[in-house]
Amino acid sequence: MAERQAGESSQEQQEAQVKIAFHIGRANYFRPLGPLIDAALHDHEVELWVNETRDAQILKGNPPLSRESVPITGGQFAYRPYCDKATLRDILESSPGTAIVDIAPLPYGLRKHVPASSTFCYLQCGMDIIPDIMRPDFENLNPDLILFYSKHWQDTLTSILHDRRYGNFSDTLAMLTCSSACVGWGQMDQVVSFDRERILEKYDLPKDKPIVVLAAYPYASNPRTAWDFCYKHDNQLIRxxxxxxxxxxxRVLAHPDQTTDRRVAAALRAFCARNDAVLIIKYRTKDPVPGYFAEVAHRLIGDESHYPSNFMEVLSVADLSLSFCSTSVLESSACGCPHICLDISEDPELRARVPFFESFWPRSDSQGIFNFPGVCYAMNIRDAVTELPHKSLDDFPLLSRQHEQYCRDYLGSTDGGNCARILEAIRLHRERTLPRDAESSGEA
Incomplete structure (x- = not known):
C-alpha cells in the first residue's frame, strides 16, 4: 500500500513538472526573468536559450553574454547558446513539449518554428507589452499565453486595441484568442530577501542620512526630438x-530656458542639501552621466548587476526616487519607496510618436501609473527646477493605503509569490490545452 502511494506521488510530481525554456536575448533580460528562473529550478527542468551575438549586446549597452556571466544560482539548468538564426531555429525545432518564456517576440521571425506541442508564453515586461501587441507583424509574437501583472494592464491593452484613434487592430484582436492570466510581477519577488544593513554596506551608503535616487534621463533610449535636444543642451547657439x-x-525657440538637465541637477543638489540627504544616480551603460550630475552625486550605480537588481537594492533603502516617466516608478513602489515622476509629456514630438501612451501620461485631474499621490508624485520640469529646492522629504510621503492600492492595480501581489503564480499559470495552461499523449510523446 505504501509503495503504491509512493508511486502515485512520484507520478503526480512528474506530471506537475514542466520543461521550461527562457529566451535570454540580452543581459538585461535577467532583470525581469532572474527570480522566475530561480523559482522554476525548484520543480522544473530548465533551459536557457542565450543570445551570444556580441554586436547585438554591445549595441544595446549590455556586456556580451556567456555561460560564466549567467547570474542564476538556484540550481542546475541546460545552457543553449546561439549566435545566428539557424542555430536558434534548430534549438526551437528540437524542443517539443516545452514552455518557452520570453519578454519580447522571438528574434528572426522564428515564431512559426515553435513546435505545436510547445507553449509560447509572453511575459509582460513593463509598458513594452503595449507596442509589442500592437506591432503590425503580430504573427511574429502571437503568444499562446500572455502573463499580465494585473487585470488593470489586461483591461488597458484591450481598451487601446479597440480604440480606432490608434488604428484598426481588428486582425490583431481576431488573432488574440490566446489564453491570459494575471499573475503579478515576478521581478518584485526578490525584494522580500533584501537586507537593509547588507545593502547599505555593499554600496557604502550612510546609515544616518536620507537617500535620494535618480534614474538619469535616458538620452540613448528616448527618440531624438527638439525637446530632448534642448533639455540636454542649455547653450542657445548650439540649440x-x-x-x-x-x-x-x-520647436527649439519654444523650449523653456529653465527646462534643462543642468538645472534639474542644481535643483536636486539644493533639495538634498536642504534635507541633508545623499544623492545616488542610476545610469545605463549607453547613457553616461553628465559631469554636472556626477559632481553632485554621492554614488553612481550602473548596469553591473541585473539580478539581483542593484537598482532595486538601492531603492529598497532609499527615502525618495525620481525618474522621467519611466517604469522605474514600478520598481520604486515594489521597494516601498515614494517616487517623483519628472514629466516629459510636454514634448509634442514624443507624444506624437507614442500616441497609445496618452492614457499613461501624468494628469493633474486623475490618478495613474505616474501620478498617484501617496505613492508617486508628478512634477513638470519647470516646477521641479523652481520648487524642489524648497521642498522637504515629508512633502512626498508613502502612504500605506494608497501604496496597497497602487500595488494591487499595477503590480499584482507583494507577497513574494508572483513567480509561483506564473509557473502555476503555465502548468495549468498546458494541462488544459495539450492532450496528455502529446505531452508525453513530445509532439501531437
Missing part, C-alpha cells in the same frame, strides 16, 4: 544651430 540643421527651429 539654434541644431534647430536650423534639422528644420525644427520653431
Amino acid at each position: 539654434h544651430l541644431w534647430g536650423l540643421a534639422h528644420g525644427r527651429l520653431g
Whole structure:
C-alpha cells in the first residue's frame, strides 16, 4: 500500500513538472526573468536559450553574454547558446513539449518554428507589452499565453486595441484568442530577501542620512526630438544651430530656458542639501552621466548587476526616487519607496510618436501609473527646477493605503509569490490545452 502511494506521488510530481525554456536575448533580460528562473529550478527542468551575438549586446549597452556571466544560482539548468538564426531555429525545432518564456517576440521571425506541442508564453515586461501587441507583424509574437501583472494592464491593452484613434487592430484582436492570466510581477519577488544593513554596506551608503535616487534621463533610449535636444543642451547657439540643421527651429525657440538637465541637477543638489540627504544616480551603460550630475552625486550605480537588481537594492533603502516617466516608478513602489515622476509629456514630438501612451501620461485631474499621490508624485520640469529646492522629504510621503492600492492595480501581489503564480499559470495552461499523449510523446 505504501509503495503504491509512493508511486502515485512520484507520478503526480512528474506530471506537475514542466520543461521550461527562457529566451535570454540580452543581459538585461535577467532583470525581469532572474527570480522566475530561480523559482522554476525548484520543480522544473530548465533551459536557457542565450543570445551570444556580441554586436547585438554591445549595441544595446549590455556586456556580451556567456555561460560564466549567467547570474542564476538556484540550481542546475541546460545552457543553449546561439549566435545566428539557424542555430536558434534548430534549438526551437528540437524542443517539443516545452514552455518557452520570453519578454519580447522571438528574434528572426522564428515564431512559426515553435513546435505545436510547445507553449509560447509572453511575459509582460513593463509598458513594452503595449507596442509589442500592437506591432503590425503580430504573427511574429502571437503568444499562446500572455502573463499580465494585473487585470488593470489586461483591461488597458484591450481598451487601446479597440480604440480606432490608434488604428484598426481588428486582425490583431481576431488573432488574440490566446489564453491570459494575471499573475503579478515576478521581478518584485526578490525584494522580500533584501537586507537593509547588507545593502547599505555593499554600496557604502550612510546609515544616518536620507537617500535620494535618480534614474538619469535616458538620452540613448528616448527618440531624438527638439525637446530632448534642448533639455540636454542649455547653450542657445548650439540649440539654434541644431534647430536650423534639422528644420525644427520653431520647436527649439519654444523650449523653456529653465527646462534643462543642468538645472534639474542644481535643483536636486539644493533639495538634498536642504534635507541633508545623499544623492545616488542610476545610469545605463549607453547613457553616461553628465559631469554636472556626477559632481553632485554621492554614488553612481550602473548596469553591473541585473539580478539581483542593484537598482532595486538601492531603492529598497532609499527615502525618495525620481525618474522621467519611466517604469522605474514600478520598481520604486515594489521597494516601498515614494517616487517623483519628472514629466516629459510636454514634448509634442514624443507624444506624437507614442500616441497609445496618452492614457499613461501624468494628469493633474486623475490618478495613474505616474501620478498617484501617496505613492508617486508628478512634477513638470519647470516646477521641479523652481520648487524642489524648497521642498522637504515629508512633502512626498508613502502612504500605506494608497501604496496597497497602487500595488494591487499595477503590480499584482507583494507577497513574494508572483513567480509561483506564473509557473502555476503555465502548468495549468498546458494541462488544459495539450492532450496528455502529446505531452508525453513530445509532439501531437
